[in-house]
Amino acid sequence: MLAALTQTELIAVLVSIINYTPYVMTINKGSTLPSGPFELRHQSLQLGLRAWIHEQTRYPVGFLEQLYTFADQNRIFNHSKIHTISISYLGLVRQQNFKLHETEWHSWYEYFPWEDEQNVNIKNIKRKLVGALYQWQRQKIEDAETIKRRIDFLFGSNDYSWNEDLILQRYELLYEAGLIPESCAYIGQEGIDVGLKMYADHRRILATAIGRLRAQIKYKALVFELMPMEFTLLQLQKTIERIIGRSLHKSNFRRMIEQQNLIEETGHITDQYRGRPAKLFRYQKSILDAREMEGSKLPLVRN
Amino acid sequence: MLAALTQTELIAVLVSIINYTPYVMTINKGSTLPSGPFELRHQSLQLGLRAWIHEQTRYPVGFLEQLYTFADQNRIFNHSKIHTISISYLGLVRQQNFKLHETEWHSWYEYFPWEDEQNVNIKNIKRKLVGALYQWQRQKIEDAETIKRRIDFLFGSNDYSWNEDLILQRYELLYEAGLIPESCAYIGQEGIDVGLKMYADHRRILATAIGRLRAQIKYKALVFELMPMEFTLLQLQKTIERIIGRSLHKSNFRRMIEQQNLIEETGHITDQYRGRPAKLFRYQKSILDAREMEGSKLPLVRN
DNA sequence: CCTTTTATACTCAATTTGAGTATATATATA
DNA sequence: TATATATATACTCAAATTGAGTATAAAAGG
Numbered sequence: 001m002l003a004a005l006t007q008t009e010l011i012a013v014l015v016s017i018i019n020y021t022p023y024v025m026t027i028n029k030g031s032t033l034p035s036g037p038f039e040l041r042h043q044s045l046q047l048g049l050r051a052w053i054h055e056q057t058r059y060p061v062g063f064l065e066q067l068y069t070f071a072d073q074n075r076i077f078n079h080s081k082i083h084t085i086s087i088s089y090l091g092l093v094r095q096q097n098f099k100l101h102e103t104e105w106h107s108w109y110e111y112f113p114w115e116d117e118q119n120v121n122i123k124n125i126k127r128k129l130v131g132a133l134y135q136w137q138r139q140k141i142e143d144a145e146t147i148k149r150r151i152d153f154l155f156g157s158n159d160y161s162w163n164e165d166l167i168l169q170r171y172e173l174l175y176e177a178g179l180i181p182e183s184c185a186y187i188g189q190e191g192i193d194v195g196l197k198m199y200a201d202h203r204r205i206l207a208t209a210i211g212r213l214r215a216q217i218k219y220k221a222l223v224f225e226l227m228p229m230e231f232t233l234l235q236l237q238k239t240i241e242r243i244i245g246r247s248l249h250k251s252n253f254r255r256m257i258e259q260q261n262l263i264e265e266t267g268h269i270t271d272q273y274r275g276r277p278a279k280l281f282r283y284q285k286s287i288l289d290a291r292e293m294e295g296s297k298l299p300l301v302r303n
Numbered sequence: 304m305l306a307a308l309t310q311t312e313l314i315a316v317l318v319s320i321i322n323y324t325p326y327v328m329t330i331n332k333g334s335t336l337p338s339g340p341f342e343l344r345h346q347s348l349q350l351g352l353r354a355w356i357h358e359q360t361r362y363p364v365g366f367l368e369q370l371y372t373f374a375d376q377n378r379i380f381n382h383s384k385i386h387t388i389s390i391s392y393l394g395l396v397r398q399q400n401f402k403l404h405e406t407e408w409h410s411w412y413e414y415f416p417w418e419d420e421q422n423v424n425i426k427n428i429k430r431k432l433v434g435a436l437y438q439w440q441r442q443k444i445e446d447a448e449t450i451k452r453r454i455d456f457l458f459g460s461n462d463y464s465w466n467e468d469l470i471l472q473r474y475e476l477l478y479e480a481g482l483i484p485e486s487c488a489y490i491g492q493e494g495i496d497v498g499l500k501m502y503a504d505h506r507r508i509l510a511t512a513i514g515r516l517r518a519q520i521k522y523k524a525l526v527f528e529l530m531p532m533e534f535t536l537l538q539l540q541k542t543i544e545r546i547i548g549r550s551l552h553k554s555n556f557r558r559m560i561e562q563q564n565l566i567e568e569t570g571h572i573t574d575q576y577r578g579r580p581a582k583l584f585r586y587q588k589s590i591l592d593a594r595e596m597e598g599s600k601l602p603l604v605r606n
Numbered sequence: 607c608c609t610t611t612t613a614t615a616c617t618c619a620a621t622t623t624g625a626g627t628a629t630a631t632a633t634a635t636a
Numbered sequence: 637t638a639t640a641t642a643t644a645t646a647c648t649c650a651a652a653t654t655g656a657g658t659a660t661a662a663a664a665g666g
Binding site: 234 | 609610611612613614615616
Binding site: 274 | 654655656661663664665
């Protein structure tokens with residue numbers, strides 16, 4: 001059976017950490033996620049993407065996981081109406097001694113300011129967004145009540161609590177409401193921080209990646225792909241906090257880490273300029289090296 | 304930028320329930336998963352697949368979720384060396400008054416007998432498989448110890464406990480060890496039940512689907528897509544038990560269901576031929592109808 | 607010696623989980 | 637009518653986990 005022909009494109013969300021903060025690699029001054037074609041010489045999608053990332057960026061990618069595949073009408077090639085299939089991947093790049101180019105790498109939270117707990121204006125940003133969402137919702141004739149509850153549920157208003165994993169759902173709600181510049185229904189709003197715009201649906205892909213990482217970090221030992229080979233417990237905690245976008249309880253965090261037996265002391269200590277030096281740890285690849293098999297639980301504890 | 308051309312194929316894992324047992328739709332006497340081309344007229348992948356399933360089967364598909372996309376060397380078209388991209392989906396079909404064709408639908412566990420707790424021979428089957436795996440592992444020169452632990456971890460031997468979500472990882476291990484007929488390294492083994500063979504990598508796709516469903520059923524209200532509109536608590540419990548492949552504690556199960564506020568009484572009762580009639584319930588779409596937003600927790604309790 | 611900064615050690619109540627027992631209700635059948 | 641069968645329902649209880657604290661120790665700088 002002969003299927004219609006399509007062209008295939010691979011889109012990578014490469015994540016690394018700078019100063020405890022998750023960054024994503026972009027091109028075109030932060031507006032576009034890097035992407036490349038899937039070529040005949042490539043044996044498989046994974047290998048194709050790895051080869052391509054290596055050639056183009058030289059960044060060392062450890063963990064690489066498929067996110068989602070889509071093909072919509074916007075992706076039509078050159079009048080000839082060939083569908084483009086886009087397969088998106090999440091890749092983790094370990095922070096190391098090499099310098100990441102600041103023009104290429106951007107903090108997650110430039111695109112999703114309402115997701116960044118550490119932003120001092122976060123409450124204001126969220127309040128304004130929820131206000132604008134309510135305004136949109138009130139104009140709805142059908143399902144107004146349902147949409148109201150959806151807003152409250154997603155943004156943690158009215159007795160609902162904030163769930164950081166739902167970043168994609170929040171983005172989609174804002175998109176629907178016309179608050180996102182990429183949306184065709186966009187209505188400009190004064191004084192509301194809706195984050196940096198991206199090309200086509202790249203911001204949605206980024207949201208998918210962040211959501212996946214936030215969800216998986218709770219039961220897989222993924223953080224260690226992002227940490228340097230040696231790290232202190234506080235560094236580990238701060239990195240996780242910035243990824244999931246909320247703060248953790250210090251001693252409970254340590255209790256959990258110890259229980260899981262995921263890391264071991266290297267014997268070295270940090271040379272701080274101030275304060276008590278911290279012990280350095282390394283990830284103990286543990287007894288099992290297949291990454292999918294390892295479970296690690298994060299305490300969902302606020303500070 | 305012009306990417307190489309590919310053809311795109313959609314593969315569906317359609318799941319329904321017969322007599323509490325999960326069944327999957329096949330063609331060619333149980334050897335092949337249904338698949339169809341992604342055509343130009345289709346607006347999106349989801350819609351394309353829905354249209355195609357409707358045309359071909361008329362089965363009503365509710366929940367539909369993308370599983371995985373792959374393109375490997377085996378999938379080369381007609382000497383011309385065009386890659387075929389296969390995008391697989393999991394679809395749930397509600398059990399209803401229509402009859403599912405027994406030739407088309409097969410129980411999951413015909414393909415994965417070692418995953419079926421209710422099989423009276425399960426212990427024997429597992430024991431033989433683990434034995435054969437050990438035998439393969441002992442011939443390894445490198446990493447023999449690691450592989451041993453991987454076997455124990457995945458099959459719950461030697462102090463490890465069985466984790467039903469890891470069905471794909473178990474299948475892959477058996478495949479690597481040459482115990483699966485589909486494997487190029489297959490070595491025939493007498494008297495070991497390795498389940499029904501499938502075309503190409505369809506059994507791996509099925510394993511992916513089952514793993515996804517087993518994992519998601521624990522935090523999403525997915526079962527209700529498979530249940531009839533009215534059902535008893537015991538029917539619900541039995542269905543879940545057969546899906547995850549292990550039994551649950553009755554009163555704890557009920558406690559959990561009540562806490563979640565997921566269902567409501569219909570006011571009707573069953574007309575049994577024996578025993579006390581059971582109350583009938585219906586799924587309460589609850590206050591939120593976006594399926595992704597609802598959380599439901601299953602008690603991971605053995606009976 | 608005091609301040610800063612991080613590590614470490616404990617406590618404790620509330621909640622959740624895993625496992626169990628006992629009893630009630632309806633029907634079929636001996 | 638009594639008994640077996642099959643299901644529903646109601647409780648109990650210990651163990652483990654979780655969320656949130658407080659207090660103290662150690663190392664280095666000024």
